[in-house]
Amino acid sequence: VAQYFTSTHGARKGLADTALKTANSGYLTRRLVDVSQDLVVIDEDCGTDNGLDMYAVVEGSEVVESLGERVLGRVTVNPIVDAKSGEEIVAANTLIDEFAVEKISDAGIDHVLVRSVITCESKSGVCAKCYGRDLARGNVINKGEAVGIIAAQSIGEPGTQLTMRTFHIGGAASSAAVASSIVVKTSGAIRLHDVKAVENKDGNLITTARSGVLSLIDQHGQERERYKLPYGATLQVKDGDSTEPGMTVATWDPHTRPIISEATGKVKFVDFEEDVTVAVTADAETGLSTLTVIDPAERSTAARDRRPQIVISGKKKSDSSTYFLPANAVINLHDGSQVAAGDVLARIPQESGKTADITGGLPRVADLFEARKPKEPAIMAEATGTISYGKETKGKQRLVITREDGTTHEELIPKWRQINVFEGEQVEMGETISEGEPDPHDTLRLKGVKALASYMTKEIQDVYRLQGVKINDKHIEVIVRQMLKRVEITDPGETTFIAGEQTSRQRVLEENVRVEQLGGAPAQYKYILMGITKASLATESFVSAASFQETTRVLTESAVKGSFDQLMGLKENVIVGRLIPAGTGLAYHETRKESRHLDESLFLQKSGENELPPGDANGETEQPAE
Known part of the structure; x- marks a missing residue:
């Protein structure tokens, strides 16, 4: 009877989980479709010379995905040349097929620059060259293909195969087996x-x-x-x-993190005072004594601002280097002893691994697409320069990065965060200072769009790969492109924008083209990362946004602003009952627009001949207000 009960418990849990999973997965698909529905292939080639660098995905000793698999069906940016023979394997702007992939792997090429929808410069939609091969037919994608919806379905459909629950990983057994x-x-x-x-x-x-x-x-x-x-x-x-x-x-x-001496010389202890800043412990068996830096919180008020440090002085005075010691660092040296480069000055005990819950499956994918900030994000260097520590405040340590030109960037970091950099060390912008899960917003701000694209692709692929689902990178890139639709103006140039204004990238590009034709300075902008729900609601079309979520809010705001919907996407057109601008509908709408322009110009010519006095027939017409 007991066994019967345990099995029914498991069975019910499985069924309940499946039922919830279907709803969650369906909602993810709906959000993905909504954010990407207006992305259609609108032209053959946008002419960009930008792209993403592709490498093989290697984890430890396992090649998870070879370079060939990743670049198959993509278009090259530059010619791919065999380094040994100097022969051109694939020309620039050429689709990489199976035959070319074989040549690339034989030539031992380790990375290829390929076109990507993320770097595509088409104003609305994407171009066929940046998308590459149509995954259903095997040739270059046709104009009018609704690649946004294809991407959303490709990511959303296997969602039901992902797990719902978080895995418990960690604890005593696994922390012992640290590499x-x-x-x-x-x-x-x-x-x-x-x-x-x-x-x-x-x-x-x-x-x-x-x-x-x-x-x-x-x-x-x-x-x-x-x-x-x-x-x-x-x-x-x-x-x-x-x-x-x-x-x-x-x-x-x-189990410990060392502080390594980068110089050879004599050790001098500064601010070391027994039982005030450092504690001395003697080993009963060996008789050797070790020094441990006392945490500032546990010191007397007078000794709180004192910072124990090891100074290594070389033969010349200019050769001295200083190493500040963090709390709980253990020192096995004596004042005045000699050290060589590469010696360990002190060791910082690592916290025994916290039991980490690895968020797997659907919740992880949703978190990534919603661009949520992690609970304990990694702290990245905001500038390139030299690290130093300023005056500490209550519960926080002050980290200062001094750039080469002498300007500084200060940051307050909680004391419990373990900082991986030492005083006087050089850091690069975007380098991790304190371990944690990377925040996608920080990655975009400090490392740029390409780093964000590769981070998102890798993380989402890891989740699906664990369940044995294969998804092409292109689909994830399409969604990331839609998450980066909004930009913030950093320098308006001679455009009608103002600094700090947030608008769609499409509008900025159109305005820049207009200003450049008049010989003015274009606007400079930086990308803003938005989660898929927020990006769907911030779309240019209010009809599409209202049909997604928060209908009353979207409609009242649009009414107050006097918004104008151009009916560019698929969803708006379905709602009002027009032919959608995808597939044959794209050609239909294009010819319709062309014939309308032709009619207008003919009408103007005729009316100009009849009514306008001679010399006034310039044929100009007022542009319709947007």
Whole structure:
């Protein structure tokens, strides 16, 4: 009987979950369709020379998606040339087919710049070259294809296969199995990217950068494995070395974070006072004493502003370097001892891994498309420059970045956030200062549209890949393009906009064309990221927005503003019962407009001949008000 009850419990849970999942998945599809319904292929080529850089997706020792799979059916921006023979494999502005993919992988090319809907410069809709291959037919997409709705359906339909609940990952068992080394699975050549390192006395390299990546390249030049290198990792290999399967190439201590000396010289302790700023503990077995920096919150009021630091003075006076020590750092050195470059000055114990709930499945996809800010976002460097710490305020630490021109950027960061950078260290704009989940708004602001596109594509693909669902990157890019429809004017130039105004990108591009024809300065703008619900409500068409959500609000606001709906999208036209501007309807509307213009010009010519006095027949007509 007990077993019967447990099985009924499980069965009911499964059925209830499926019922809820269908509703949630349906709502996601509806929001996606609503945000992307007006995106149609409107011309053959927008003429842009911009695109996205495509690399193979490699996680650890597994090639998740090869470069060939990612660029198949895309259009190249530049010619793809074989580095060894100098032969052109694929010309510029050419669709990459299966034959070209084979050539690319044989030539060992590791990245390709391809056209993308995100960088497409068509004013409304997208061009066929930026979209590439029609995934249903296998040739270049036709004009009039409703790519927005296709994208929304392709992402929304497999939504029912995703899980609803969050997974519990973490706890004692998994935190014990934290990685502490990199062991390569295949043979190849080591390539280091963005790695800053110092050589220690054993001749090994110790990394002093956080964004370093180690990859393994096979004999064809293809990337086979890719690993992140943490700060303070000891490298057993150098750039260009060859490896054997099972070889350990890097090791580090997973439980503490080191502070590495980048200089050789004599140690001097500053602001070290026993039981005031540092606590001394002696090991009973070895008799060695260690110093631990006392947290400022636990010190006496007088000692709170004192900052323990290690100064290493070299042979010349100018060679000295200072390392500020954060709270709880453990120091095993003595005042006056000698250190070499690559030595560990202090270790900061890492918090034992918090039990992380990994939001999986549908809720994760919805969070990404709604561009929600994560609970504990990663803190990124707002400028490129040198790190220093200012005066602390209650519960917050003041981080100062000094740019090369001497201007500074200050930021207050809560004390409980673990900051990964040390005083005097150089950081690049957009580099992670404190670990956490990246905030897409920060990514867009600090790293740009392309970085945002690759982040969104990767994160959404990870969720679907876990369930074994294949979705083409193009569909995700189409939705991201729609999320970036709005822009903020940074410099109005000689346009009718004002600085700080938010408007649609399409309007800015049209206004810029008008001003440039008159010889004026165009407006400069920056993109704003909007979640799909907000983007649907902020669309140019009030008929479409009102039929989506918050009908009364949308209609009253439109009435007050005196909005004018041009009926450009599909949904508005369905609502008023016109032929939709997609497929054959696109051609129908285009010929209708052309014939109307022809009629108007003929009418003006005739009326000009009959009525206007000679010399006044300039044939000009007033533009209809928008």
